[in-house]
Amino acid sequence: MVIIGSFHTTMLFVFQLLYSLFIISYSMTNSMNLSSSPIIITKKTEDNPLPIQTLFKLPSPIPNWPPGEGFASGTIDLGGLELCQITSFTQIWATHEGGPEGLGATFFEPSSIPEGFFTLGFYGQPNNSPLFGSVVAAKDVVGEALRPPIDYTLVWSSESSKINQDGNAYIWLPIPPDGYKAVGHVITSSPDKPSPDKIRCVRSDFTDVCETDAFIWGEDANGLSFYGLRPTNRGIGALGLSAGTFVAHNGVNNTMPITCLKNVNGNLTSMPNLSQIQALVQAYSPVIYFHPDEQYLPSSVSWFFQNGALLYTKGDESNPVAIEPTGSNLPQGGSNDGAYWIDLPVDQAAKEQVKKGDLQDAGVYLHVKPVLGTTFTDIAMWVFCPFNGPSKAKVGIINVSLGKIGEHVGDWEHVTLRISNFNGELKSVYFSQHGAGVWVDAPNLEFQSGNKLVAYAALHSHAMSPKAGVVLQGNGGIGIKMETGKGKMVFDTGSKYLVVGAEYLGSEVVELPWLNYAREWGPKLDYSIDGELKKVEKLIPGFLKAKFEKIVRGLPREVLGEEGPTGPEMKNNWNGDENV
Numbered sequence: 060m061v062i063i064g065s066f067h068t069t070m071l072f073v074f075q076l077l078y079s080l081f082i083i084s085y086s087m088t089n090s091m092n093l094s095s096s097p098i099i100i101t102k103k104t105e106d107n108p109l110p111i112q113t114l115f116k117l118p119s120p121i122p123n124w125p126p127g128e129g130f131a132s133g134t135i136d137l138g139g140l141e142l143c144q145i146t147s148f149t150q151i152w153a154t155h156e157g158g159p160e161g162l163g164a165t166f167f168e169p170s171s172i173p174e175g176f177f178t179l180g181f182y183g184q185p186n187n188s189p190l191f192g193s194v195v196a197a198k199d200v201v202g203e204a205l206r207p208p209i210d211y212t213l214v215w216s217s218e219s220s221k222i223n224q225d226g227n228a229y230i231w232l233p234i235p236p237d238g239y240k241a242v243g244h245v246i247t248s249s250p251d252k253p254s255p256d257k258i259r260c261v262r263s264d265f266t267d268v269c270e271t272d273a274f275i276w277g278e279d280a281n282g283l284s285f286y287g288l289r290p291t292n293r294g295i296g297a298l299g300l301s302a303g304t305f306v307a308h309n310g311v312n313n314t315m316p317i318t319c320l321k322n323v324n325g326n327l328t329s330m331p332n333l334s335q336i337q338a339l340v341q342a343y344s345p346v347i348y349f350h351p352d353e354q355y356l357p358s359s360v361s362w363f364f365q366n367g368a369l370l371y372t373k374g375d376e377s378n379p380v381a382i383e384p385t386g387s388n389l390p391q392g393g394s395n396d397g398a399y400w401i402d403l404p405v406d407q408a409a410k411e412q413v414k415k416g417d418l419q420d421a422g423v424y425l426h427v428k429p430v431l432g433t434t435f436t437d438i439a440m441w442v443f444c445p446f447n448g449p450s451k452a453k454v455g456i457i458n459v460s461l462g463k464i465g466e467h468v469g470d471w472e473h474v475t476l477r478i479s480n481f482n483g484e485l486k487s488v489y490f491s492q493h494g495a496g497v498w499v500d501a502p503n504l505e506f507q508s509g510n511k512l513v514a515y516a517a518l519h520s521h522a523m524s525p526k527a528g529v530v531l532q533g534n535g536g537i538g539i540k541m542e543t544g545k546g547k548m549v550f551d552t553g554s555k556y557l558v559v560g561a562e563y564l565g566s567e568v569v570e571l572p573w574l575n576y577a578r579e580w581g582p583k584l585d586y587s588i589d590g591e592l593k594k595v596e597k598l599i600p601g602f603l604k605a606k607f608e609k610i611v612r613g614l615p616r617e618v619l620g621e622e623g624p625t626g627p628e629m630k631n632n633w634n635g636d637e638n639v
């Protein structure tokens with residue numbers, strides 16, 4: 060267990076080191092500075108500039124991180140293939156229709172490549188968000204890790220397309236020499252085949268299997284479409300990473316012509332050490348807003364235990380026991396076999412008190428993980444609420460309270476910050492929502508006080524959301540309401556947090572006993588869904604009853620709240636990728 064406090068003394072202590080780091084990072088940003096690079100902005104259409112015409116920057120500059128090993132040093136070594144991040148681009152082609160929101164997409168050639176590094180592929184992005192991507196360029200350290208393509212195949216051209224476009228596009232697939240693979244396409248504005256020197260192919264042992272990620276653009280359902288890429292094997296310690304390039308892919312052919320990269324030695328030196336984790340949390344820690352009507356707030360786990368939570372044993376239900384502050388008397392390991400569960404205190408007054416949580420005392424629990432070939436750090440921030448309140452539904456224009464449906468004891472939600480290990484920049488954030496969730500890229504996040512992330516916890520369910528408002532989970536105007544809003548109840552996660560898991564740091568982080576408790580944090584439901592539905596349906600117009608019931612019964616178990624949840628370490632995303 061590591062309690063994080065002030066880091067100013069460390070900052071002073073390492074001033075000299077910081078200074079030399081500053082010199083390095085200064086020269087790096089200077090050579091890769093976007094404002095000084097030949098960016099050609101997409102042609103303006105009518106009076107409305109496209110979102111992509113703005114270059115995204117976090118509200119505040121990225122701070123100088125405290126010194127460590129390889130974190131935020133600008134380059135990452137994959138075991139003989141050294142990478143740097145390129146965010147400087149020259150526009151090659153744009154179309155103003157199709158793609159996300161029908162705004163088209165723009166394709167770029169990476170520019171300002173540092174001495175000794177080579178482009179691996181070009182970059183493409185939908186026009187509906189500010190320009191914010193990056194690709195990697197590579198330097199051959201072992202020798203023989205990179206080779207120019209032997210030729211190119213023209214895979215698509217926009218010549219005969221009747222689309223609204225700036226010039227024509229020709230998309231080329233590099234043909235790699237034997238034993239090498241292409242990790243990106245080249246795109247040109249003339250039909251002439253590009254020079255083999257435009258790009259490098261990568262030796263097969265530095266590549267990994269990949270799949271399509273977000274849709275960028277496509278002409279029609281039957282033609283070729285452009286997608287981002289992500290490695291097929293993801294999660295903690297997985298070695299694959301995308302080069303940031305795109306793939307032109309015909310959905311019918313499952314053979315992916317472009318591959319991902321692989322961190323061959325799984326080198327962890329690019330990961331932040333504890334001082335750097337602390338600085339990252341100070342820079343980005345979410346400010347979580349609870350709904351103005353919320354009655355069930357978070358607490359620390361030890362507060363929950365010390366205020367009367369009880370451990371029940373199957374077959375001995377009449378003898379629940381109090382739980383030690385660290386959970387040291389909870390059964391360790393095993394599986395979620397229903398042999399034990401946690402419940403609120405028996406005494407009615409104590410029960411109501413514990414359900415409300417204690418915002419002042421609440422903290423977040425951090426799990427820090429190397430992902431995407433250790434080119435990124437995921438910081439999963441877990442929030443515990445003693446009680447998840449009942450759900451509310453919307454049927455047409457009618458608001459319906461769902462009785463006890465959705466209620467359960469013990470609620471674990473999280474947000475995950477994905478941070479680049481090249482420079483410590485926040486790239487995207489995952490918001491957990493009832494066992495599922497969404498990734499949101501930095502340009503679409505809300506920030507306050509510099510680069511601190513704003514997150515909203517939904518009324519009663521505490522599902523995390525990047526926006527305030529009402530989202531309906533269902534269809535046809537009928538569904539469960541996820542309501543978020545900026546109330547006065549605010550949880551500043553940066554003020555109280557605890558690193559509870561960072562396997563790569565070895566014995567520096569000691570796991571708390573409650574993390575290793577495999578059973579449920581609440582009892583199985585003590586009400587009947589049928590009974591609750593009957594009560595609720597009395598309020599719903601007859602012709603909508605069947606549809607309403609179908610939607611409620613089709614909800615995931617986490618939303619219905621039929622049983623208490625398991626703890627963070629028992630969830631698939633503790634070791635795996637987030638559930639998307």
Ligand SMILES: *[C@@H]1O[C@H](CO)[C@@H](O)[C@H](O)[C@H]1NC(C)=O
Nearest residue numbers: 073126127128332333334335
């Ligand atoms: C992080 O690394 C730096 C440089 O090696 C070192 O001075 C600092 O003490 C480390 N911090 C921790 C918490 O290990």
Ligand SMILES: *[C@@H]1O[C@H](CO)[C@@H](O)[C@H](O)[C@H]1NC(C)=O
Nearest residue numbers: 129135136138324326327328
């Ligand atoms: C990890 O990479 C760094 C930087 O290239 C290198 O100095 C170090 O030897 C590597 N460590 C291992 C275990 O390969």
Ligand SMILES: *[C@@H]1O[C@H](CO)[C@@H](O)[C@H](O)[C@H]1NC(C)=O
Nearest residue numbers: 232311312313314315316317
């Ligand atoms: C699928 O793609 C691969 C690589 O691009 C190619 O060799 C193969 O011929 C394609 N197969 C079909 C059925 O189009």
Ligand SMILES: *[C@@H]1O[C@H](CO)[C@@H](O)[C@H](O)[C@H]1NC(C)=O
Nearest residue numbers: 453456457458459529540542
């Ligand atoms: C239903 O609830 C919403 C808040 O989610 C509120 O704005 C609206 O006025 C309510 N509608 C009715 C008919 O009460």
